[in-house]
Amino acid sequence: METKIGYFASIEQYKPMDALEQSVRAEKIGFDSIWVDDHFHPWYHTDAQSGQAWAWMGATLQATKKVFVSTCITCPILRYNPGVVAQTFATLRQMYPKRVGIVTGWMLTAALRSNRQMYPKRVGIAVGAGEALNEVPVTGKWPSVAERQDMTVEAIEVMRKLWESKAPVSFKGKYYTLEKAFMYTKPDDEVPLYFSGMGPKGAKLAGKYGDHLMTVSADPDTLKKVTIPKFEEGAKEAGKDAKKMERAMLIWYSVDPDFDKAVEGNRFWAGCLVPSMFKYRVSDPPEVQAHADIVGQDLMKKNFMCATDAEGLIKEIERFKKAGITHFCLGNSSPNVNFGIDVFKEIIPHVK
Template structure:
């Protein structure tokens, strides 16, 4: 059965509002909530970037059922893998096992703040492989010393660990990433509905007799009773979305994103993101994800301005429509 999630978009809302939205999402019946983990918003117009882990800790105590996940954390520059393992284990305990650790190779936008050079993509993936190895070994609660090409760990141990290790999802976008991470992660994360990516992931895991994975995607919408206002808000705050990951991961600042998206027109946004009150249009746009084999789909409601109204008026009916249209097994 396809599961539907709500995105805690830290780039567009403050910390207290995010906790309130998570509580509302649980009440509406969303299956899970994912949180971005940024130091910067993508564009200045979004205007926020609270610390995701503090927000998630608060959400864990304010909710009872909602599964939680980072979407995604980069465990290679701004955070050392040992620190990420400690945070994730603590989140799993605070949430009574409702937490999944979503990891990715990161974006220059958020990682440059520690003053290190931004590595090329192949090196970033090598770093992420080592990070996943370190994190998953630390989830055992045993001491770990590790010597890799990119990371060293000296007699580290996570003292407070859940009885069941935290499951790890990794963001992938191509065959090489699938080959690297399908054998060492639990779940696939992707932002495009690529059926071949899902098939490749499953094939690699089947070769090594690993259990079935969740395939977790994300899709933005701009719900608003006024279609013109919906388009304007999506253009103002989410026009970066269409640049693609090779571009998004390398731009270093909100100014860079502003300049890189100066050519994007409102009508370009309308072509890719459903804007306005039509919930059936949202279902039509989300369908390619379950058709590609995704098991979990997190929705992003663009902008803080209509977030509460979306939850109050549209999210419940939208969930009903999505569940009616999605596969049941």
């Protein structure tokens, strides 16, 4: 499977318009995909943002020409109803084909009608069981990990019923109910669904219920020995060919001629390396930042990508490729953000 290089445009680390401009620049450099965080609260407090992902996606799809665009990661179980999630991504996927050149207005309509297969769709979604940071502030709810995983599986069932059904859907599940619900605006084809799997159970669920795996910063040994084997196990149980499914990973990187500055560039995301931030009901960004600020540099170097130049980043990407990752979702925390994008002119030809 060909390696894909994606750009994670964080609207909790950068202002929405700045992240959009980064995405346009990344497409011109040669990135295959653009990913955006679907959060309510950010993973840091100082100088943070909290843009809304779906609004941002529409603007970015309009501003770009061909890149695949997806959330990373949407939690479809608490602050969002899965029916509304299904409606949003059906609309986006129907609206945005992969354009060749500049085609607008009636020309686009005619082109789509005359030869749809020339225009593969550009929109996907990554889903997961969520983080207290995003769900607790607006719902006050935070079920156990096991219950949230069950809710995620049922939410996916709801979404797919609405995307695929040719008749109104009535459904009574443990968590969600549909009563003669019909989605009039449907995607023309299947919306690719990346399932977030971090621990062994989550990775196995990703294989069973997702189209592809999406995991988050982890050391290569864990990926190679636990995450990916469990993903493949789940896929096999569901009768799928895991070799045809992407193994995507969200990971942050920072590049700067000063290596120490490069490492510290990733500090904004260091809270993600503290297990208690996922396990417990922590929803206050200043509290997350307090934990992030005491994470050691050695841990960041092991789980994130830190480099002084293109050659260093190539080596970083290769160590995760060897662990089995096929689609990189790269979050740019470089001190000079544009340099962190432009350096990929040299990197992409080497790693693809």
